[in-house]
């Protein structure tokens with residue numbers, strides 16, 4: 001029985017958008033992203049912010065080889081002909097100092113306009129620009145970040161116990177975020193702000209990240225596309241060659257991945273490990 005994830009099939013897209021990878025933290029699903037990168041190819045690759053988590057890097061250095069591999073893979077794609085547009089977010093805002101710089105086929109921009117196959121203009125931006133919390137009270141955002149880190153480590157413990165008990169994965173942070181965002185109607189305000197900005201810029205749509213909530217819908221006649229994140233959703237927005245858009249959710253079952261790695265390392269334990277997930 002062969003359990004490795006097949007990479008042989010490479011899908012070609014016109015454009016790919018990813019954001020909120022948070023490299024430099026243990027939450028980054030670098031392996032899943034590498035697997036997605038190996039399985040896809042595109043004319044345009046938009047890195048829509050929070051690719052590297054500088055705030056986290058300041059506290060503790062948590063940089064795996066797989067995080068290097070993600071960067072290498074992106075640069076390799078740029079060398080091979082993909083036009084890479086890097087739009088730093090609030091967690092990698094230090095890179096905003098490089099806005100306007102060009103490194104071969106990789107350009108750093110504050111935001112960008114992507115023109116779809118049918119000529120529709122899409123405003124591409126990270127999204128923190130209109131996040132009242134980030135914009136008006138930076139210390140609040142830092143506090144929120146620490147609370148999120150704490151929730152994620154608690155989440156890990158809870159799920160370790162649940163796995164031992166044979167229960168399925170349960171996302172505490174998703175639950176907390178859902179509750180919090182419901183309370184302050186943050187998400188709705190965020191979406192409205194993004195759509196307003198797209199209209200102000202004369203665009204027919206907006207493509208963003210930041211809130212870790214993949215979405216594809218039309219709000220007041222403006223396309224609102226959120227590419228999600230590579231912390232929990234492992235999602236990417238893609239534009240097919242015919243101009244249609246799709247949200248892709250990449251397989252990321254951590255238990256399954258761990259089982260596969262173990263199975264490859266210890267073939268004789270394969271059956272038990274795979275059936276345990």
Ligand SMILES: [Mn+2]
Nearest residue numbers: 050089090210
């Ligand atoms: Mn962000």
